[in-house]
Amino acid sequence: xxxxxxxxxxxxxxxxxxxxxxxxxxxxxxxxxxxxxxxxxxxxxxxxxxxxxxxxxxxxxxxxxxxxxxxxxxxxxxxxxxxxxxxxxxxxxxxxxxxxxxxxxxxxxxxxxxxxxxxxxxxxxxxxxxxxxxxxxxxxxxxxxxxxxxxxxxxxxxxxxxxxxxxxxxxxxxxxxxxxxxxxxxxxxxxxxxxxxxxx
Numbered sequence: 001x002x003x004x005x006x007x008x009x010x011x012x013x014x015x016x017x018x019x020x021x022x023x024x025x026x027x028x029x030x031x032x033x034x035x036x037x038x039x040x041x042x043x044x045x046x047x048x049x050x051x052x053x054x055x056x057x058x059x060x061x062x063x064x065x066x067x068x069x070x071x072x073x074x075x076x077x078x079x080x081x082x083x084x085x086x087x088x089x090x091x092x093x094x095x096x097x098x099x100x101x102x103x104x105x106x107x108x109x110x111x112x113x114x115x116x117x118x119x120x121x122x123x124x125x126x127x128x129x130x131x132x133x134x135x136x137x138x139x140x141x142x143x144x145x146x147x148x149x150x151x152x153x154x155x156x157x158x159x160x161x162x163x164x165x166x167x168x169x170x171x172x173x174x175x176x177x178x179x180x181x182x183x184x185x186x187x188x189x190x191x192x193x194x195x196x197x198x199x200x
């Protein structure tokens with residue numbers, strides 16, 4: 001199952017991220033190919049932490065796009081100040097500076113091998129962030145109740161653009177995100193979830 005959602009469907013849930021980052025724009029939302037009990041959310045968290053779409057195990061098109069983006073980032077210095085710039089329009093460099101005490105206490109400092117930084121984790125949602133010279137972005141995953149005992153995963157991507165170039169950059173890569181990168185990510189999550197194994 002891989003389904004792009006209307007962003008209003010992700011935004012409709014009372015996520016903690018909406019309280020922490022009300023100044024960010026939700027630009028993408030996907031239903032994840034993962035369903036289970038409340039306790040299974042920890043497994044989805046672990047799967048995400050071990051997935052890397054730029055690795056040799058991703059799709060060919062996705063690998064090419066990640067390597068192209070890495071090359072362009074080095075050429076133009078887009079990632080030279082990775083995760084060090086202030087959030088656009090703010091003084092904070094990380095959303096962790098906005099966390100209330102209960103979320104701050106429940107957050108660890110690991111996000112696998114990805115360049116994302118963890119923001120917080122709860123029993124049914126988590127968020128990580130990435131900042132460079134184009135945007136400050138949040139990857140948010142939530143566990144949505146379907147019945148009293150059944151849940152389904154959803155993913156949302158929130159951003160604050162760094163000026164006109166950041167907005168232009170995100171618009172330019174939107175087709176690649178929607179038709180190559182995210183579908184490839186969904187297929188890999190689905191394979192791993194159904195197999196009940198480590199990422200393949």
